[in-house]
Amino acid sequence: MFRRASLRYAGFTMHELLITQSILDIAIATANEHNASRINAIYLVIGELAGIVDDSVQFYFDFLSKDTLAEEAQLHFRREPATATCQICTAQTNVTPPLIASCPACGSPRIVISGGRQCHVESIDID
Numbered sequence: 001m002f003r004r005a006s007l008r009y010a011g012f013t014m015h016e017l018l019i020t021q022s023i024l025d026i027a028i029a030t031a032n033e034h035n036a037s038r039i040n041a042i043y044l045v046i047g048e049l050a051g052i053v054d055d056s057v058q059f060y061f062d063f064l065s066k067d068t069l070a071e072e073a074q075l076h077f078r079r080e081p082a083t084a085t086c087q088i089c090t091a092q093t094n095v096t097p098p099l100i101a102s103c104p105a106c107g108s109p110r111i112v113i114s115g116g117r118q119c120h121v122e123s124i125d126i127d
């Protein structure tokens with residue numbers, strides 16, 4: 001089984017560096033498609049369980065965006081709640097760590113995390 005490990009450097013994780021690079025790549029590609037001269041803002045949605053710290057993304061973004069269309073862009077973060085889905089009754093519940101051990105609707109322990117692990121660019125604001 002492959003296990004993912006986070007590399008820590010100066011308190012931040014490689015995980016966030018790679019994610020920030022992806023965010024920047026997506027924003028610049030989208031801006032280029034629209035012949036934009038600059039990116040004013042980038043709106044991000046980050047799942048509660050994605051393991052991403054806003055400050056780390058901002059830190060890497062300030063560094064990576066230099067001399068790009070996104071150099072002056074403001075980052076906006078929206079947190080998406082984690083959800084769990086019951087495999088027995090299919091009830092979906094918003095959860096916050098520590099995660100629940102059984103389904104609040106039917107009591108079954110067969111619940112799986114179904115949302116809140118992802119991070120994506122929702123929209124960008126361009127000139």
Ligand SMILES: [Zn+2]
Pocket residue numbers: 086087088089090091103104105106107108
């Ligand atoms: Zn259930």
